[in-house]
Amino acid sequence: MKASVLIRALACAPLVAVAVHAQVYITEFFYQGFGGTTGNEHEFVELTNVGTTAVDVTGWYYRDSTNSPATPFSLSGFGSIAPGESVIITDISEADFRTVWPDLAPDVRILGGSNPGLGRDDAIRIFDSNDVIVDQLSYGDQDYPGTERFRQITAITTRDNLGQNSIVGWYFSNTQEGLTNITSINGDIGNPGYVNFELAAVPEPATYAALLALAVLAGVALHRGRRTVQQ
Incomplete structure (x- = not known):
């Protein structure tokens, strides 16, 4: 040679x-919770670093299916996401989110006030600092007939279905046997801050x-x- x-x-x-x-993926989302109001619906998106090295998300940002508002929601506040760590972005403040989910572990990091609210038929898009999509998920029971309308109970999926940009294969978090969920003060059910599968070594x-x-x-x-x- x-x-x-x-x-x-x-x-x-x-x-x-x-x-x-x-290696950062959307692992759970929550659309329109009980007790919420327009523009303040207790919604959230969970991102998880499924790899074995920290990922610097400085300059990363979140948008829904549109480019409105003009300024996207920045993820720079997280700095780096540690291996196996799940973080939360929500439309309410961190303090309000912890009030709504009183059993949430104190070490789960949260960025509140995400401006693009989630709709019934929408998309979650995560971009890196070069404006390249890192992960995205389009969903909606109207846009994708036969899929669930995920509200009041969070949506999760399996490890091998991450990064597919397909709502097929996502399901209500309270339907998985052995998964310990928590309940919000309004009766919503979810598992923010934790994934429902073992993180494979990468x-x-x-x-x-x-x-x-x-x-x-x-x-x-x-x-x-x-x-x-x-x-």
Whole structure:
């Protein structure tokens, strides 16, 4: 194997690292809770870092299906999302959210006052600092006949259904056996701040690069071995 081939192969390692960087997903959402009012409906979106490395979300932002209002809701307040951490964005203040969900763990981080409210048929879109969509989910029982109208009970999905931008495969959080939900002071049911599945181990970007390098070196050794046999 020529050295140039090895160099080209190793140069691919950063691309692999970029691929595993996209590990923040929408894992739960809540549209129109009990006791809410127009523009203050106790709605929320949960984002989870399902990877094994922290993700810096500085410059990231949230929009619904439209680009209105002109200024999106910034996620920079989270700074970095730790591996396995779930965070919440909501249309009410953090203090009000904790009042509505009194059993919410105190270490769950919340950004309140998200300006794009969720509609019956809508979309949740998460963008990075380069205006590239990191994850999105379109939903609505009218736009997607046969799917649920997720209100008063939160919507969740399985690990392998994340990032599909399809409401098919999402279900009410109170229908999963073994999942411990909490109840809001208004009678809403959900599991904000926690996911309903085990977080699979995701190799570090450096691990991918190391594995790629080992594979290339193994190929070099095999090639040399064949040349020795032929000689």
